[in-house]
Amino acid sequence: MTFETLGLAPALLRALDEQGYTQPTPIQEQAIPLALEGHDLLAGAQTGTGKTAAFGLPLIQYLATTPQEVQRGAPRRPRALVLTPTRELAVQVHDSLRGYGKYLRIPSTTIYGGVGMGNQLDALRRGVDLVIACPGRLIDHLERRSVDLSGIEILVLDEADRMLDMGFLPSIKRILAKLPKQNRQTMLFSATFADPIRELALEFMREPKQIQVTPRNTVAETITHRVHPVDGSRKRDLLLHLLAQDSRLQTLVFARTKHGSDKLATFLEKSGIKTAAIHGNKSQGARQRALSDFKAGRINVLVATDIAARGIDIDQLPQVINFDLPMVAEDYVHRIGRTGRNGSTGQAISLVAQDEAKYLRAIVRLLNRDMDLRDVPGFEPQTPIRWGNSAPGKAELPGGERTPRRNGPQKHARRPHGDAPRHAHAGPKKHGGQRRDGGRSGGARQGQSRPAR
Structure with missing residues (x-):
């Protein structure tokens, strides 16, 4: 199977071809046709299986081919919302979707904490079709009434299990209460489906199609x-x-604590290895610089904590x-x-x-x-x-x-x-x-x- 057979628009196929993507992954094969048909999706997929494209390509195609009904003089409201657990993942998803839609005009922005609100407010005032957001900062914008979610037509919850692990369930429910209940397509992607996730899905999804391409806690055979x-x-x-x-x-190196990450990065840097650390106590600018330098090869080692590493792709x-x-x-x-x-x-x-x-x-x-x-x-x-x-x-x-121990000292070759x-x-x-x-x-x-x- 190729991307051409999945029903994607020529502009998307052109962008995919330029990025070297020719064969869809299993999650893409299953999710894209269902998403293009407008079904709600409950999809089980581990990180690294291509799930961003699985929801992102149909989302972009919908926004590009379905005109928005806008009253004359009314502000442009977002039409699609992607919720992610961390700011790194929000940036990564945004970059990926902009790459897929490079030949289509889809105004978009990211909303996450750790930075000032100025640029986010400016983007929302200009008007965007697509918002990729972390729940906490999105709640801040809702309280300031700087974002209107009443026009959302597509909702994606990416890495839903991690969002629940991080305590975002109350925030997610507050956000869902602001979304239109009718004529909305919802796609939920999660590595695992614990009871709270299933309950959440039953609460806000309509007869979702279920996809499971990787069993829980599986890792790549490669x-x-x-x-x-x-x-x-x-x-x-x-x-x-x-x-x-x-x-x-x-090399990506995992340390257990923020302090330990900093000490380890300093030790490696002093030893002549180009290294940076990334964790929750770093400013958003520092985290983005470290990630950008690592991706570009300007540093060779990135020391990270578990939470900060989400979204590193x-x-x-x-x-x-x-x-x-x-x-x-x-x-x-x-x-x-x-x-x-x-x-x-x-x-x-x-x-x-x-x-x-x-x-x-x-x-x-x-x-x-x-x-x-x-x-x-x-x-x-x-x-x-x-x-x-x-x-x-x-x-x-x-x-x-237990196997009994032998008495006396034993010599082992x-x-x-x-x-x-x-x-x-x-x-x-x-x-x-x-x-x-x-x-x-x-x-x-x-x-x-x-x-x-």
């Missing part, structure tokens, strides 16, 4: 997963060692490194979704200290897949990672069963090369039709081949 055990005190040095192997390689980003593992396993999926997009290959590396073993175990169980564990020569941890009675991803044995791979398995291996019992109680010896049993 991403390789590697884990480097390391003492927490040596994480920064190991990160620098890995980055220095190819200082030109663009870079074609063929080769590598994501988890300097700190996320405390919530699902956030690992969102993090590494920045790489391996649209069929390209990517690498996800995690630096794991002993106190993070429980987080790694939860991640492997969630993904239900093996991870490549390997020591980096010179950075083998002094304290071996202890998995308890099971390796990452393996269910605890029933009845508290090391591999000749310290970085030879091991694996953190997603589940127990089968052997001769029977499940193998137990795992090692205590720590896995570094440098050994260690199957997770």
Whole structure:
């Protein structure tokens, strides 16, 4: 299937062709025809599957081909509204939609916090057809009566699950109350469909068509997963060692806290690696400059927190490194979704200290897949990672069963090369039709081949 077969206008096809897009992704194949027919959509799609184009192309085509009824002398009201959880994602969506509609005249603007209202007010006074907004700042404009949403014909909720996670449900309901209930098309895109999202959909959507192209918590098969055990005190040095192997390689590094992001970025910058940090305490201008520099290759490493990284969309980003593992396993999926997009290959590396073993175990169980564990020569941890009675991803044995420890000291042969791979398995291996019992109680010896049993 090609974009030509989906019923898109020639001006959109021309813009897509210039950007090198020839084959629609699965979410685009399913969503675009339904959206062009005017159906409400409840679409399940992970970040990186092409969902922006899935709702953006039909939205632009509708605005370009359906004239607005405007009374003489009346101000121009927005006709389409896209709600996003973060300002970075709002900017990214706006840039993408402007690219798709470069041969069509669709006046648009973004509305988000962290910046002054002046430019936003000017754009709204001039009149726009399309608004991409974050809920909090849009509420501010509604309270000032600087935006009129009574003419909205298309509503898109992008990454609805993340908006609910961030506490935007009350704001979303306030915004929905300002929208016309009749003759409105609504499209909701979400990686997951928890009960609050389904309840919200039933409340404001009309017989939505449901699409699910990626099961919950799936990751691209083109991403390789590697884990480097390391003492927490040596994480920064190991990160620098890995980055220095190819200082030109663009890498997104995740840290757990804002303060930690700044310290890490400063350390890397002083070590000669072009680095910037992006998190919620940075001004919007600083965040946009850092993102722009990273996309343009002026900096090679971007250190980010989970929230700030939403909306980072870079074609063929080769590598994501988890300097700190996320405390919530699902956030690992969102993090590494920045790489391996649209069929390209990517690498996800995690630096794991002993106190993070429980987080790694939860991640492997969630993904239900093996991870490549390997020591980096010179950075083998002094304290071996202890998995308890099971390796990452393996269910605890029933009845508290454990493989008995041998008495007395044991000698273990090391591999000749310290970085030879091991694996953190997603589940127990089968052997001769029977499940193998137990795992090692205590720590896995570094440098050994260690199957997770």
